[in-house]
Amino acid sequence: MRLDYLSIFPDYLAPLGLSLPGKAAARGLIDVRVHDLRDWAHDKHRTVDDTPYGGGAGMVMKPEVFGEALDDLRIDGATVVVPTPAGRPFSQPLARELATRERLVFLCGRYEGIDQRVLDHVATRAELVEVSLGDYVLNGGEVAALAITEAVVRLLPGFMSNADSLVTESHEAGLLESPVYTKPASWRGHDVPPVLLSGDHARIEAWRHSEAERRTTQRRPDLLAPVTLDVPGEAGGADDTARLRLAVPGDAPELLTLQLACWVTEALVNDDLGIPALHEGLDDVRRDLDLWRVWVLRTAQDRLVASVRARLGDDGSTWEIGRLMVSPDLRGSGLGRGLLAHAERSAPLGARTFLLFTGKHSTANLRRYKRAGYSVREVLDGPSGPVVLTKRRRD
Structure with a gap:
């Protein structure tokens, strides 16, 4: 040239x-x-x-x-x-x-x-x-x-x-590059994330992708291709289009409110007030933003109406999906199905099995997950179980 x-x-x-x-x-x-x-x-x-x-x-x-x-x-x-x-x-x-x-x-x-x-x-x-x-x-x-x-x-x-x-650099895959580290493993009180020292390439790749998404969401959300889901209009009004994105710390208070609203229903259905989600506070929700990839769905009016989270299991091949939540007034609208599909599509290449939990008396959830291709692996001890469901990845 x-x-x-x-x-x-x-x-x-x-x-x-x-x-x-x-x-x-x-x-x-x-x-x-x-x-x-x-x-x-x-x-x-x-x-x-x-x-x-x-x-x-x-x-x-x-x-x-x-x-x-x-x-x-x-x-x-x-x-x-x-x-x-x-x-x-x-x-x-x-x-x-x-x-x-x-x-x-x-x-x-x-x-x-x-x-x-x-x-x-x-x-x-x-x-x-x-x-x-x-x-x-x-x-x-x-x-x-x-x-x-x-x-x-x-x-x-x-x-x-x-x-x-060149492949993993910022802006090449539509995301900012994930943080990078070199020796020593600890420097001035700052440690290299343990996953990078694990030698588990599947977990490392999942961590890097998750951090790239998180960094892009926080610093350059305009780079993310929008994922939208249709939300029924209130009181017979026009439908709304809600955007799905990774959660940021500012979403934590509304996430906690949605979590409590959703798991009260689960507690009533399963007659179990010991469900962990009911006993978590704001600090727990904020902590989970670092441990999971958490997506939130917000309407054009900036109302947080649904969420789901996922992470790679310790075995490096199981994609754990959890806290699939839809605002009580929008249940049955198809949002849960859309969120579940998005969580599955977001699994890293090394993930071969999807795993999720629900209450053993949550018949609507069990029916929904079975329609989505999940099978019951086991039912754990406890008033609400929970029921462990898995699904083999097809691609």
Whole structure:
């Protein structure tokens, strides 16, 4: 790939000769050429800017110098990248797209920007891509050009010595990357999560996926593909579409309220006030957010109406599903079936068996789970059992 840069501060782009980009250039994988835009200015001051038409603050980069430079660089057929706050947001998909091009030409603007006619002219000769790093303003395009270059060239075949490292990075699988650790196992009172020291690859993979989902939910929920379920409207009103997402600590109080409402019914049906869910408090619910993957279903009016949780068992092959809860006023609406299906789909690859519990006198639950393909494995001792049900994974 050939990379050209037009800038009035060419030394700003010296880092292109360092680290992996520098090594890639030395191996001939990329051809880096940095050009001083002032070389195409013909007055003694090498002027590249002038006052804006219509008045206003600042200066605008002149079209003449860019025009001559673009002619000499023969940009026809290339992809011209212009970093600008007015561009489309830069993203990993865009980086992958740019990595397929044979030549990128970066126009690094300064001051109030480049005369629009330059961009209009470029668009008649080459592919024009205006890109913004984010919702903020830099002094010039050089920093953005460096960032875009690094994101693009590392995707070129042969650039990374270990191509597998690209697969699990943030934004590659639609999630942020999970936390990473190295030796020592304990440092300044902070310990590596025990699962990473277990040698159990199935549990480690499940932990990493769970942490990636949790981190994405907390920091970048906009990256998650929404899962929606239809909720019947109240009092004959229009149906509502509720979104399913991983729970965050702020959901804990409503989760506790839903849990108590649901398990009071279970206690009455099974004549058992000893059901653990009835005796848990807010701290228990918050703790379980770290021990389980917990999903909550919220309506467009931000009402938490249902939840389910799951985790990989100690054997590394059993996907334990629990606390399947639907608000009492919405029972029979199909939400429980949808939540159960989602929990099953979320199982890691190493999970081969689904497992869940219900009360031995909870006939409606038993009927629902049997319809979903679950079979009774055993009934434990106690007023409410519970009944242990399992199902073999089919995929």
